[in-house]
Amino acid sequence: MSVLADMQSRMHAALIDPHADPAAQALFAHDGRLGAAGGLAIYQRGYFLRIAACMREQFPALCHALGRALFDDFVADYIRDCPPERHTLYDLGRRFADWMEARRPDGDAPEAWVDFMIDLARFEYAAFTMFDAEGNEGNVFATSDTADSALRLQPAFALGRYRFPVASYYHAVRRGEAPLLPAPEPCHVALVRRDYITRTVPLSAPHYTFLAAMLAGSDVDAALARISARFGIDPMMARDMWCGAAGSRERWIEWGLFVAVDAGPVKDI
Amino acid sequence: MPVAAADGKLAGLPRLGLGLGLRNVHFDAILSGEPQDLWFEAISENFMDSGGRPRAILHAVAERYPVVLHGVSLSIGSTDPLDRAYLASLKRLAQDIRPAWVSDHLCWTGVNGHNSHDLLPMPLTEESLAHVAARVRQVQELLERPLILENPSSYVRFAQSTLSEPDFLRALAEETGCGLLLDVNNVYVSCFNAGSDPIAYLDAFPCERVVQMHLAGHQDFGTHVIDTHDRPVRAEVWELFRIAWARTGGAATLLEWDDHIPGFDDCLAELRKAERYMAGDTVSSGAAECVRGGDGVSNPVGFLIPRAMASVMEDAA
Numbered sequence: 124m125s126v127l128a129d130m131q132s133r134m135h136a137a138l139i140d141p142h143a144d145p146a147a148q149a150l151f152a153h154d155g156r157l158g159a160a161g162g163l164a165i166y167q168r169g170y171f172l173r174i175a176a177c178m179r180e181q182f183p184a185l186c187h188a189l190g191r192a193l194f195d196d197f198v199a200d201y202i203r204d205c206p207p208e209r210h211t212l213y214d215l216g217r218r219f220a221d222w223m224e225a226r227r228p229d230g231d232a233p234e235a236w237v238d239f240m241i242d243l244a245r246f247e248y249a250a251f252t253m254f255d256a257e258g259n260e261g262n263v264f265a266t267s268d269t270a271d272s273a274l275r276l277q278p279a280f281a282l283g284r285y286r287f288p289v290a291s292y293y294h295a296v297r298r299g300e301a302p303l304l305p306a307p308e309p310c311h312v313a314l315v316r317r318d319y320i321t322r323t324v325p326l327s328a329p330h331y332t333f334l335a336a337m338l339a340g341s342d343v344d345a346a347l348a349r350i351s352a353r354f355g356i357d358p359m360m361a362r363d364m365w366c367g368a369a370g371s372r373e374r375w376i377e378w379g380l381f382v383a384v385d386a387g388p389v390k391d392i
Numbered sequence: 393m394p395v396a397a398a399d400g401k402l403a404g405l406p407r408l409g410l411g412l413g414l415r416n417v418h419f420d421a422i423l424s425g426e427p428q429d430l431w432f433e434a435i436s437e438n439f440m441d442s443g444g445r446p447r448a449i450l451h452a453v454a455e456r457y458p459v460v461l462h463g464v465s466l467s468i469g470s471t472d473p474l475d476r477a478y479l480a481s482l483k484r485l486a487q488d489i490r491p492a493w494v495s496d497h498l499c500w501t502g503v504n505g506h507n508s509h510d511l512l513p514m515p516l517t518e519e520s521l522a523h524v525a526a527r528v529r530q531v532q533e534l535l536e537r538p539l540i541l542e543n544p545s546s547y548v549r550f551a552q553s554t555l556s557e558p559d560f561l562r563a564l565a566e567e568t569g570c571g572l573l574l575d576v577n578n579v580y581v582s583c584f585n586a587g588s589d590p591i592a593y594l595d596a597f598p599c600e601r602v603v604q605m606h607l608a609g610h611q612d613f614g615t616h617v618i619d620t621h622d623r624p625v626r627a628e629v630w631e632l633f634r635i636a637w638a639r640t641g642g643a644a645t646l647l648e649w650d651d652h653i654p655g656f657d658d659c660l661a662e663l664r665k666a667e668r669y670m671a672g673d674t675v676s677s678g679a680a681e682c683v684r685g686g687d688g689v690s691n692p693v694g695f696l697i698p699r700a701m702a703s704v705m706e707d708a709a
């Protein structure tokens with residue numbers, strides 16, 4: 124290893140774990156107002172505080188749920204185990220939920236609140252990435268006149284399935300409320316962005332299955348057949364959930380879930 | 393890119409006048425107001441991989457104003473291999489936005505595959521100089537334009553350093569044809585902390601290679617100062633600006649503000665103070681504005697995030 128590489132490795136290791144190598148300050152000149160240890164301490168402190176501030180912005184609801192001090196403790200452990208890799212700060216939270224899952228603070232005796240924190244972290248990161256994901260702004264969306272066979276999901280779309288109502292908890296925190304930890308309750312949601320506004324759409328289990336099928340490439344007919352088979356719903360009823368008087372078709376089109384592809388002849392719905 | 397070609401391109405870069413760092417809290421004010429004599433500097437990483445509103449905003453700003461791209465993660469000094477994916481993404485952004493130039497810092501941001509999200513200082517040695525010069529040449533080749541490198545603010549100096557920062561940058565510029573971004577606040581911060589003389593730093597600095605200057609505020613802790621970008625420019629820094637700007641022959645000048653960011657008009661008012669010093673006014677002692685508070689974290693990296701994140705929740709479908 125070159126002298127330069129060795130110096131960089133040592134300085135970086137001293138940022139990740141300030142206690143690992145007490146002799147790291149020997150890298151630096153001792154004159155100057157801060158001295159070697161004082162100067163290094165500024166980088167060490169800044170490293171953690173900068174990343175923690177950014178993580179609080181990516182996970183505002185989780186920070187609310189845990190309280191700032193505990194959240195910061197989690198972040199400190201997280202970045203020691205998983206130091207940031209990519210050039211973008213947006214990537215900081217990518218591995219957070221998986222890390223919490225692997226390093227559950229409740230160990231072998233699972234506690235519900237930990238499940239909630241993990242699910243909330245997953246939802247928050249999904250919502251956060253949707254804000255800057257590749258989207259359909261500037262292009263044409265499907266309209267209510269688009270044939271079912273031509274409907275496809277747009278790129279800024281994601282599905283999530285959780286053990287707790289994490290989406291409503293998240294939005295309550297974003298509105299400035301102080302929600303209490305919710306009881307377990309299965310929760311399916313879609314995230315979709317149109318005109319740079321990210322919309323959270325709560326879903327029933329059949330709706331979730333329908334959209335999951337479309338996300339995997341099915342068209343509407345195939346996705347409807349899937350929920351009929353999966354939930355034992357009569358095909359007519361399934362179609363009614365889709366495009367009946369109270370069906371989701373109109374609203375989902377209005378919210379920008381779909382684009383139109385050229386898919387052969389137009390058929391009546 | 394041969395040195396002569398880079399030199400030629402440098403000489404052709406425009407004198408942009410006064411500009412502001414593009415920050416998300418100002419997006420609406422910038423795009424709704426009357427166009428004015430101004431330019432913007434965008435943090436490259438905040439827009440490089442953006443498929444959302446930030447990229448659309450940058451497009452709209454670039455249609456109305458000159459824009460330059462300022463990076464914080466090129467890591468030109470790192471001993472890790474150059475990040476080809478990063479450079480390809482930066483090049484795509486540059487092809488899209490057509491900035492007047494592309495800059496980053498004389499620093500390294502990480503090593504061993506990790507990113508510290510800080511601008512870490514280089515040991516200023518002949519080994520570093522050869523290493524950085526080789527990488528600057530590669531980057532210039534790839535981006536097909538001269539790279540503009542900034543002096544970072546620093547809190548340590550490597551015991552092994554044998555060159556001064558001005559000498560290092562001068563040699564680097566001569567060997568590669570790169571341009572320089574002189575941040576006079578960083579000069580003040582680094583020199584104060586090192587106990588050295590900022591005027592002597594400017595005297596040694598190759599001002600003829602300076603394409604752009606930075607102004608910013610720092611926080612004074614008495615024993616040391618930190619480059620916080622969270623307050624007005626201090627009198628000592630205006631004085632360095634007055635001296636250096638004249639020596640650069642009128643380099644483009646930009647105000648950076650990254651934390652506790654005031655409204656757009658207040659930032660503009662702070663920026664326009666530069667006109668006095670460009671006209672040669674000396675700094676009056678009353679010019680120092682002392683602002684207390686803040687958590688003293690150096691702030692080299694502008695983040696966008698939630699204030700630009702609009703969201704709604706629908707009732708059950």
Ligand SMILES: [Fe+2]
Nearest residue numbers: 542575606648
């Ligand atoms: Fe700067």
